[in-house]
Amino acid sequence: MDYTATQSGFRQQPNMHMGNSSMDGTDGSQLFEDTSGVAAGPQAGYSNQQAGLQAAGFSGQSLLSDPMSNLAMAYGSSLASQGREMVDKNLDRFIPISKLKYYFAVDTVYVGKKLGLLVFPYMHENWEVSYQQDTPVAPRFDVNAPDLYIPAMAFITYILVAGLALGTQNKFSPELLGVQASSALVWLIMEVLAVLLSLYLVTVNTDLTTIDLLAFSGYKYVGMIVGVVSGLLFGRPAYYLSLLWCCAAIFVFMIRTLRLKLLSEAAAEGRQVRGSRNQLRMYLTMSIAGAQPLFMFWLTYHLIR
């Protein structure tokens, strides 16, 4: 559809061009030969009219002739690239596309290690994100860096698994997938907003961006999928056991990751630091980590009956 629209747009341009260029045919545009040069000088006005008439006769043929359509294509493509530059520039103001690309720079080894870390974080020792001249290293090179690939895939998988689980209860319908998706999305957005609000209130100077928080909130979907799948395969006790395991794992994972980012240096190393601010930050970390198991249970218990 778009192709024909641009085609007819292209057709408009040659007509206008020909109209313009034939009116001032004395400057000798190279598109067609200047027929007004045949007549003598004093008759320039009359021959302009003649050129105009002949150009009208030309228009029927020169839509197919090469120079005209080449010019139209060049003009159209320059318009298109200008338009695309403008869209890119404006889109970059709202959604930081270049920053998003960082979060998707993953590879298979990273995904494997991170998934293992999400289910079994107890053996991992070094939780710091390595930096490279002030910018965090891409997730491909550091297993501690947050990414958006796993949360996005886990979210979609969760919706599909929820549809499957509802189907085993004979409650499935295609609209239900949409309802589940928007429900989970709304909870995610509310959780990220609540975390942002509480970070603002406690005045924590941290380099956690909104997208980082989105990534951390999205990691719990992995545990939810593990719980629901084992519940589908092996029944309710397996669901409860695996959900318990994944809840504990996510709790420890979040605390160990957030501890380095939210708490001050001394407290992060485990030493006791007095002061109400550090206490407040510790409570904040614990409540963010504690909200994850709650959400995990809330969003999955209705799937296993």
Added chain:
Amino acid sequence: MAFTLYSLIQTAILCTNAVAVLHEERFLSKFGWGVDQGVGGFGDDPGVKAQILTLIRSVRTVMRVPLIIVNTVCIVLLLLFG
């Protein structure tokens, strides 16, 4: 449980309205949350109460006109479409 994005928008509008309605003199001063009573410290530790007061004041200042527009649109739409 079945939330939609529309209910999220409704929640946001209602919460913003609720925060914008808190009047300085008539209400907040009675709790010791007026504009002169909390926001004194200029150190690097404003504290939770000062942050909340700043947040309420800024929501009131920034969102006053957009809220008028959004509320009018909501009222008209609800009258027309129920």
